Amino acid sequence: MKQNMPRQKSRAYVYIYIHIYTRGPRESPDRLPSPLPVCIKQRQGEKKVSYYIMGMMAITFLNLIGIPMEIAFVDGTSGLAWEGFNVFSDTLFLIDVALNFRMGIIAEDGEEAILDIKRIRLSYLRTWFIPDVIAAFPIGYILLFADLQYYNEDNPSKTNKMMRILMFVRILSLIRLARVSRLVRFFNEVEKVSNANLEVVRLFFRVLSLFMMIFLLCHWNGCIQYFVPMLEEFPTDCWVRKENLMNASVSVKYSWGVFRALSQMIALSYGSMDAPTNYVEMWIVMVSMVSGCLMYTVLVANATTMIANTDPAAKEYKNKMSRLEHYMSFMKLPPELQLRINNYYQARYGGKWFQEKDVMHTVSSALKEQIMMVMCSRLLRKVPMFQNREENFINSVLLKLEYEVFLEGDSIVREDVPGDRMFFIDHGQVLMETDSYDRELCDGDFFGETCVLTKGKHRATVKALTDCQCFSLSCDDFKEVLLCFPDISKDIEQLVQLNSEGEPV
Helix, strand or coil: CCCCCCECCHHHHHHHHHHHHHHCHHHCCCCCCCCHHHHHHHHHHHHHHHHHHHHHHHHHHHHHHHHHHHHHHCCCCCHHHHHHHHHHHHHHHHHHHHHHHHCCEECCCCCCEECCHHHHHHHHHHCCHHHHHHHCCCHHHHHHHHHHHHHCCCCHHHHHHHHHHHHHHHHHHHHHHHHHHHHHHHHHHHHHHCCCCCHHHHHHHHHHHHHHHHHHHHHHHHHHHHHHHHHCCCCCCCHHHHCCCCCCCHHHHHHHHHHHHHHHHCCCCCCCCCCCCCHHHHHHHHHHHHHHHHHHHHHHHHHHHHHHHHCHHHHHHHHHHHHHHHHHHHHCCCHHHHHHHHHHHHHHHCCCCCCHHHHHHHCCHHHHHHHHHHHHHHHHHCCHHHCCCCHHHHHHHHCCCEEEEECCCCEEECCCCECCEEEEEEECCEEEECCCCEEEECCCCEECCCHHHHCCECCCEEEECCCEEEEEEEHHHHHHHHCCCHHHHHHHHHHHHHCCCCCCC
């Protein structure tokens, strides 16, 4: 087993739920079993895992908001509801730590799901166990017990002692802010469990997580703005006294704290008319400014990455065009030719770089036939020699078609020049010119049908009147198809002989 940290995936949660909890540890396999016999249970397990992870994410986010506010603003009077929430959260995080010893993981070097209990425990102990235990330390239980002792104590000296203990415990509860790492991991799990295959969905989760982290940074900074003067018992020159906030409500104090934090982070002002009055406030201001710079850096970097990854085909097209520009400059091509080359790439790819052949090679033969059927079937059906033919023959011909683009003014074929292809016009207009007549062809028309059978000479010149998108069928590919359909081959040969006196292109 590798020593590096494994990447947890939601799929393994589901398999652990199905195969280990239902079969017991002795029967648990080391490798991922086939999910087909239990597909219904798997879907139910996926829903439960999704609800669990999203619930834990919400609880974690509420903790990261509430814990700093409790320490900075509540003054030891948080109330029974908040104390109950703290106890509930600590209990839930302790349970989560225990569950991680039985949740499957997937190794970095492949798609193997590790379901062996011993390997899971060893991996968790080596990676996230210590941070999770620190973040799940049950401070809520200690605070609840200390509060009960404080309210039941009548001795003033013991009351003051309990107040100091409560303050120390509340400061100690800052270790629960380590749950921010758990929040990031929960975000990754939500993205995986939700089957986020669409780029839009993945982008949504990335933007949401980014803004949540920025909000937490501003929130924590705002709480620190008030918490530090409180530790100094509010000196006479502190900003809290200057703004007359000693007896203000929690919402007013929090609003002023966040205002000062944002003012310092975006470097507009100190949040008030005065400069820092002591070195503690000076350090708070400097830390706020540095955190603001980091926030800007992270925001700009993530925004740039998201924009670049939103449309990878357009990014690849720009890279190709940049290299093409360097090549044309190096070869010292004439400006008119450079313009036509740029126009060709724009007409051919439309600002998106991809290769049809690469796409077709990655899909199954059945899907390939369906794709070509949608794109080109109507074009073949208009050609007399392809009309009323069996479906297998049409599908075989479709798989041989090649996509081509011609710019306005291009000569697609020339008269008295041997040809080895026929063309189907998908979109655009062409002009067929002979000594005796001129004729325009447009969407759905075809030309060169005799040359694809005989490799004879073209009897007309065909020029593109507009940018044309065509499909071509070569003579060699067509003959290869006809070898598999001898009856159709004989019919087409007879058709060519009957039309030999006509005016084929």
